[in-house]
Amino acid sequence: MVKGYEVVIGLETHAELSTESKIYCSCKNQFGLEVNSQVCPICMGMPGTLPTLNEKVVDYAIKMGHALNCTINRVCKQDRKNYFYPDLPKAYQISQSDVPLCENGYVDILSDGEVRRIGVTRIHIEEDAGKLLHSDKFHGSSLVDLNRCGVPLIEIVSEPDMKSSAEAKIYLETLKSILKYLDICDCKMQEGSIRCDVNVSVHKPGEPLGTRTEMKNVNSFSAAVRGIDYEINRQIEILEAGGTITQETRRWDDVKGVSTSMRSKEDAQDYRYFPEPDLLTIVVEQERVDELKKQIPELPNAKLLRYVNDFGITLKEATFVSESVELAGLFDECTAKGKAAPKSYISWIVGDLVKYLNDTGKTIADTKLTADKLIDLVDVINAKTISNASGKKVFAVLLEQDKAVKDIIAELGLSQVSDSAALEKIADEVLAANEKSVADFKNGKTNALGYLVGQCMKASKGKANPGMMKEIITKKLSEM
Numbered sequence: 001m002v003k004g005y006e007v008v009i010g011l012e013t014h015a016e017l018s019t020e021s022k023i024y025c026s027c028k029n030q031f032g033l034e035v036n037s038q039v040c041p042i043c044m045g046m047p048g049t050l051p052t053l054n055e056k057v058v059d060y061a062i063k064m065g066h067a068l069n070c071t072i073n074r075v076c077k078q079d080r081k082n083y084f085y086p087d088l089p090k091a092y093q094i095s096q097s098d099v100p101l102c103e104n105g106y107v108d109i110l111s112d113g114e115v116r117r118i119g120v121t122r123i124h125i126e127e128d129a130g131k132l133l134h135s136d137k138f139h140g141s142s143l144v145d146l147n148r149c150g151v152p153l154i155e156i157v158s159e160p161d162m163k164s165s166a167e168a169k170i171y172l173e174t175l176k177s178i179l180k181y182l183d184i185c186d187c188k189m190q191e192g193s194i195r196c197d198v199n200v201s202v203h204k205p206g207e208p209l210g211t212r213t214e215m216k217n218v219n220s221f222s223a224a225v226r227g228i229d230y231e232i233n234r235q236i237e238i239l240e241a242g243g244t245i246t247q248e249t250r251r252w253d254d255v256k257g258v259s260t261s262m263r264s265k266e267d268a269q270d271y272r273y274f275p276e277p278d279l280l281t282i283v284v285e286q287e288r289v290d291e292l293k294k295q296i297p298e299l300p301n302a303k304l305l306r307y308v309n310d311f312g313i314t315l316k317e318a319t320f321v322s323e324s325v326e327l328a329g330l331f332d333e334c335t336a337k338g339k340a341a342p343k344s345y346i347s348w349i350v351g352d353l354v355k356y357l358n359d360t361g362k363t364i365a366d367t368k369l370t371a372d373k374l375i376d377l378v379d380v381i382n383a384k385t386i387s388n389a390s391g392k393k394v395f396a397v398l399l400e401q402d403k404a405v406k407d408i409i410a411e412l413g414l415s416q417v418s419d420s421a422a423l424e425k426i427a428d429e430v431l432a433a434n435e436k437s438v439a440d441f442k443n444g445k446t447n448a449l450g451y452l453v454g455q456c457m458k459a460s461k462g463k464a465n466p467g468m469m470k471e472i473i474t475k476k477l478s479e480m
């Protein structure tokens, strides 16, 4: 509820599929190449050219359909969506209108510790348009790059089941995580691999749904949050002032933090959809649908539950790790091969590793860390060969150099001193040098013990086995 209003949000999310080639021609599907270098007569929309459907696009979309619990329409068609815009040389986009490839699904999201089921109306396949480039260098005109024309997209349409911008963000993050797990989209937000249109309306509890507006040009999840919050407040202000909401399409300007009207319902475009005559009906065999289902890996929600229920990992850590296919992959390999408690691996992953990745902008694959090395590190710490503090030093080396744990320990001279004669010698020296603390301890000031152990650790340059050191000091104090 915002200011006494209930909020209703639905999202249309476009994800670029990471196929080798485009959807209807053999041009390369790759971002960032020289302008208009990845084009051919088909994707440039030359008259007389014929499209051929890239079957991988259908496979990828069906995988997403399975992951989002959809019904797969084994027989479906593609349609022309007609509109004129300079980035679309054919003046129509091939999409799917009345029969999408996948429909009637859902995805569960975790919002404030509560599971919320968000309906997925449909997933359909379509082609992307080109991109207009605006620059002062072009003497005030715009130029068009057609490399993106024909890049395959899936559009995932949600039911209007979200109640806040925070929920919309979690939904988007969940979709992103699933796309990554399925390895069908690179999810590079800065390259526009995932974009969304947002539908928002507000109403008083118990009253019918309000008039909704659609917002376009939302290019990041944080922009979605800002755009939705802006729209909610804008609509409430109008209603509170006695006005009515106009059904319209608005454009979000994330730099200025405002949305402006693009077109109202009256001048909404009529896309004159009709079946694409140059492409065959899509017919997918049941065996292929089943085979694709078998290829779906364990998805983030299932992993999260397994981490919490089987491993006793906290919900927060389990959510964090399961959302990332990379972090979860490392953790899963550690728990499958290693013998230590799963918690001991996860603390390295969510702690030192994530900090390093955030600081450097690297991925795990860019580092030299492997599951086997992390297992070795946890083992030597558990065996008290090195202290946890020394472990951090070893871990820092593991990230950047391809070396074995035992070699790093030897090179850095980090082996813990567990030789009791050596530890006793340190204890005697420290006790002799700290008569006041010893007296304090004898007078009941128990925290003097911690101080004395700390002095011993310092004297050993951090190498003393802290457990043994404490035992020895305690024993000596009791004998004094």
Ligand SMILES: [Zn+2]
Pocket: 022, 025, 026, 027, 038, 039, 040, 041, 042, 043, 044, 150
């Ligand atoms: Zn082409």
